[in-house]
Amino acid sequence: xxxxxxxxxxxxxxxxxxxxxxxxxxxxxxxxxxxxxxxxxxxxxxxxxxxxxxxxxxxxxxxxxxxxxxxxxxxxxxxxxxxxxxxxxxxxxxxxxxxxxxxxxxxxxxxxxxxxxxxxxxxxxxxxxxxxxxxxxxxxxxxxxxxxxxxxxxxxxxxxxxxxxxxxxxxxxxxxxxxxxxxxxxxxxxxxxxxxxxxxxxxxxxxxxxxxxxxxxxxxxxxxxxxxxxxxxxxxxxxxxxxxxxxxxxxxxxxxxxxxxxxxxxxxxxxxxxxxxxxxxxxxxxxxxxxxxxxxxxxxxxxxxxxxxxxxxxxxxxxxxxxxxxxxxxxxxxxxxxxxxxxxxxxxxxxxxxxxxxxxxxxxxxxxxxxxxxxxxxxxxxxxxxxxxxxxxxxxxxxxxxxxxxxxxxxxxxxxxxxxxxxxxxxxxxxxxxxxxxxxxxxxxxxxxxxxxxxxxxxxxxxxxxxxxxxxxxxxxxxxxxxxxxxxxxxxxxxxxxxxxx
Amino acid sequence: xxxxxxxxxxxxxxxxxxxxxxxxxxxxxxxxxxxxxxxxxxxxxxxxxxxxxxxxxxxxxxxxxxxxxxxxxxxxxxxxxxxxxxxxxxxxxxxxxxxxxxxxxxxxxxxxxxxxxxxxxxxxxxxxxxxxxxxxxxxxxxxxxxxxxxxxxxxxxxxxxxxxxxxxxxxxxxxxxxxxxxxxxxxxxxxxxxxxxxxxxxxxxxxxxxxxxxxxxxxxxxxxxxxxxxxxxxxxxxxxxxxxxxxxxxxxxxxxxxxxxxxxxxxxxxxxxxxxxxxxxxxxxxxxxxxxxxxxxxxxxxxxxxxxxxxxxxxxxxxxxxxxxxxxxxxxxxxxxxxxxxxxxxxxxxxx
Numbered sequence: 121x122x123x124x125x126x127x128x129x130x131x132x133x134x135x136x137x138x139x140x141x142x143x144x145x146x147x148x149x150x151x152x153x154x155x156x157x158x159x160x161x162x163x164x165x166x167x168x169x170x171x172x173x174x175x176x177x178x179x180x181x182x183x184x185x186x187x188x189x190x191x192x193x194x195x196x197x198x199x200x201x202x203x204x205x206x207x208x209x210x211x212x213x214x215x216x217x218x219x220x221x222x223x224x225x226x227x228x229x230x231x232x233x234x235x236x237x238x239x240x241x242x243x244x245x246x247x248x249x250x251x252x253x254x255x256x257x258x259x260x261x262x263x264x265x266x267x268x269x270x271x272x273x274x275x276x277x278x279x280x281x282x283x284x285x286x287x288x289x290x291x292x293x294x295x296x297x298x299x300x301x302x303x304x305x306x307x308x309x310x311x312x313x314x315x316x317x318x319x320x321x322x323x324x325x326x327x328x329x330x331x332x333x334x335x336x337x338x339x340x341x342x343x344x345x346x347x348x349x350x351x352x353x354x355x356x357x358x359x360x361x362x363x364x365x366x367x368x369x370x371x372x373x374x375x376x377x378x379x380x381x382x383x384x385x386x387x388x389x390x391x392x393x394x395x396x397x398x399x400x401x402x403x404x405x406x407x408x409x410x411x412x413x414x415x416x417x418x419x420x421x422x423x424x425x426x427x428x429x430x431x432x433x434x435x436x437x438x439x440x441x442x443x444x445x446x447x448x449x450x451x452x453x454x455x456x457x458x459x460x461x462x463x464x465x466x467x468x469x470x471x472x473x474x475x476x477x478x479x480x481x482x483x484x485x486x487x488x489x490x491x492x493x494x495x496x497x498x499x500x501x502x503x504x505x506x507x508x509x510x511x512x513x514x515x516x517x518x519x520x521x522x523x524x525x526x527x528x529x530x531x532x533x534x535x536x537x538x539x540x541x542x543x544x545x546x547x548x549x550x551x552x553x554x555x556x557x558x559x560x561x562x563x564x565x566x567x568x569x570x571x572x573x574x575x576x577x578x579x580x581x582x583x584x585x586x587x588x589x590x591x592x593x594x595x596x597x598x599x600x601x602x603x604x605x606x607x608x609x610x611x612x613x614x615x616x617x618x619x620x621x622x
Numbered sequence: 623x624x625x626x627x628x629x630x631x632x633x634x635x636x637x638x639x640x641x642x643x644x645x646x647x648x649x650x651x652x653x654x655x656x657x658x659x660x661x662x663x664x665x666x667x668x669x670x671x672x673x674x675x676x677x678x679x680x681x682x683x684x685x686x687x688x689x690x691x692x693x694x695x696x697x698x699x700x701x702x703x704x705x706x707x708x709x710x711x712x713x714x715x716x717x718x719x720x721x722x723x724x725x726x727x728x729x730x731x732x733x734x735x736x737x738x739x740x741x742x743x744x745x746x747x748x749x750x751x752x753x754x755x756x757x758x759x760x761x762x763x764x765x766x767x768x769x770x771x772x773x774x775x776x777x778x779x780x781x782x783x784x785x786x787x788x789x790x791x792x793x794x795x796x797x798x799x800x801x802x803x804x805x806x807x808x809x810x811x812x813x814x815x816x817x818x819x820x821x822x823x824x825x826x827x828x829x830x831x832x833x834x835x836x837x838x839x840x841x842x843x844x845x846x847x848x849x850x851x852x853x854x855x856x857x858x859x860x861x862x863x864x865x866x867x868x869x870x871x872x873x874x875x876x877x878x879x880x881x882x883x884x885x886x887x888x889x890x891x892x893x894x895x896x897x898x899x900x901x902x903x904x905x906x907x908x909x910x911x912x913x914x915x916x917x918x919x920x921x922x923x924x925x926x927x928x929x930x931x932x933x934x935x936x937x938x939x940x941x942x943x944x945x946x947x948x949x950x951x952x953x954x955x956x957x958x959x960x961x962x963x964x965x966x967x968x969x970x971x972x973x974x
Binding site for chain 1: 752753754789790791792793794798816817818854855856873875876878879880881907908910911912913914916917
């Protein structure tokens with residue numbers, strides 16, 4: 121009966137997760153808190169709190185999960201985690217037929233300690249100011265995989281019925297990682313959960329203290345080992361149950377005909393093993409690797425010494441060091457961006473910023489009165505702006521700038537080819553328009569006089585939204601392009617002397 | 623072959639023995655070699671079928687000149703209704719209630735029943751180009767659109783589409799302009815410009831040969847243009863004729879290289895039934911996007927005609943522009959689309 125209860129919970133939470141992913145588009149989002157799963161993720165709260173020394177308000181949702189885990193153990197993995205449900209289902213790919221073979225598959229292995237090392241590295245990185253947990257966190261990975269890879273493929277195939285065409289630069293990497301993690305079930309069931317998942321590792325550590333545990337009544341056990349046949353966490357119910365590995369799937373209780381193994385309140389401590397197999401020395405080493413990695417990486421690229429013009433952050437993004445201390449690279453902003461312009465960075469934001477969001481105006485521009493990316497950001501790496509604050513009201517209040525547009529006069533039709541155009545001026549969304557024109561008469565090649573409109577940019581009014589670059593008829597590299605220079609999140613980026621205040 | 627069937631019916635020979643016997647060249651009896659023949663024949667048949675099939679498939683897929691199959695593109699219908707001698711040719715109504723202005727102006731033009739017959743399919747084309755609120759006057763007033771839908775419905779239309787190809791994100795433009803909600807409430811089918819909504823058509827223009835346009839413009843019996851009056855940097859103004867840019871998918875930004883001729887090409891192709899020009903609020907500066915209320919002027923005016931050149935000339939005067947200074951008005955007149963001398967038409971002015 122409890123197994124069916126678990127399966128119902130798994131189904132409900134998976135469907136709920138898929139619903140939130142689905143609803144996370146400008147057409148359906150309304151005011152839904154679509155990032156609820158990331159907000160209850162205690163590892164997100166822990167790492168961002170370590171890096172930023174604050175807890176973003178929505179992340180207090182993680183506290184109930186911490187409390188529940190302290191009471192019930194690592195139930196999250198087998199009852200709530202959407203990636204856990206997928207792995208639970210796909211675990212059948214590598215599941216052996218015979219009971220004894222399965223018991224063998226579900227035995228503890230040294231490799232299962234790797235997740236603790238991963239956790240230690242991630243926490244170390246966060247302590248040094250760089251949040252990388254989203255690369256491996258199951259919620260962030262699933263959200264990213266679905267929204268940057270699976271859903272766009274489905275929607276594009278169905279002629280964009282769900283949302284407009286979506287393309288993500290090198291989204292193939294995300295596809296490979298996402299499906300690769302699922303395919304690891306061919307090695308043995310729940311390989312990712314047992315070996316790599318840092319959230320599982322963290323919840324496992326909390327489970328050391330859990331009040332309810334799977335425990336074995338040795339007097340009733342005849343060592344048949346059937347309890348291990350479907351153990352999801354490889355928690356060794358055949359021997360001494362490992363509280364850190366047990367995902368409370370309750371499969372062990374199904375096999376036991378003698379009532380020898382059960383989920384009990386406050387079983388004797390000796391009936392379960394609470395220490396991880398990772399030695400204290402390795403714990404420490406992994407943590408130090410994490411802490412040391414940040415200055416080592418920054419000695420190479422740094423955050424700011426050579427800003428990349430393509431590192432155009434979403435509107436409301438924190439200044440770069442703070443942003444890197446909060447962004448999970450979960451892809452929530454990329455999913456919800458109505459133009460599809462927010463893209464996973466490759467090298468544009470340095471090694472640390474891999475897969476963090478950047479605007480690529482040629483793919484999609486920043487919609488003038490849209491602040492959805494800040495609305496869905498679970499950690500506050502992108503602040504949730506009010507539309508009036510984003511748009512500003514010149515001259516009293518400057519707008520939020522992502523950067524500024526610059527003409528490439530050799531590629532601009534009026535400047536380079538003396539051809540009528542100024543589409544950039546037409547679509548420029550600010551009032552007064554940042555792109556304006558002067559009417560000038562020039563002598564054409566055949567000697568005739570030609571009157572043309574030549575576009576110019578007013579730095580004080582340009583928000584760097586990239587609508588001009590997006591709509592420029594020069595199809596590949598546009599004649600007007602946005603660069604991150606003059607972005608308002610960083611005082612150091614300011615180009616104009618007045619900082620845009622008139 | 624008939625004698626080959628006998629052993630099957632009579633004596634049952636084990637399959638393995640059959641094969642062994644078949645392998646011996648000439649060693650088997652007559653029945654077994656017959657079986658062998660049949661199998662050989664079958665293999666030859668399969669190979670022949672594959673050979674013939676692949677040659678036929680290749681020849682079928684072959685293109686004659688290496689440029690693919692040529693296709694004939696649909697042309698748009700003429701959506702106009704016959705002129706009635708002595709009827710009002712242009713109606714201009716001023717008043718505080720935009721919907722009432724629409725009603726009175728259409729009434730002055732002979733009523734919607736003159737333009738839409740029972741059972742006809744009608745597409746209404748407002749400007750839903752921009753992610754702006756109604757009071758910013760970058761899009762057609764939603765009350766005006768809703769009233770047009772109601773009049774068309776009352777005339778007995780069997781299908782009413784409201785559609786446009788937005789410049790900004792369509793779902794946000796359709797929502798924030800207020801037009802989607804108002805049009806749906808009035809009973810229209812709102813068509814967002816998703817990829818499957820486009821058909822390629824023959825434009826037969828001076829400049830434009832083909833275009834991808836929204837399907838309602840191909841399917842509809844009647845077309846009603848509901849533009850808004852706005853300043854526009856490149857063309858000077860965007861009103862009735864320029865509104866046809868909003869039928870187009872694909873790379874429409876290229877048209878700006880010769881904006882006046884492309885406007886006239888599109889207006890010549892579509893031949894609308896009626897144009898209901900919204901000058902309730904007009905955009906005087908920073909058009910066609912606007913954004914600031916300081917750019918907007920309240921005019922409380924609706925003008926209706928089936929002459930788009932005349933309407934554009936009237937709209938230009940509202941913006942303080944000399945109609946003949948606008949290239950597309952001059953080109954439109956030359957192409958025979960209408961007259962910029964709207965005062966020479968039989969005009970009825972009401973209110974204000």
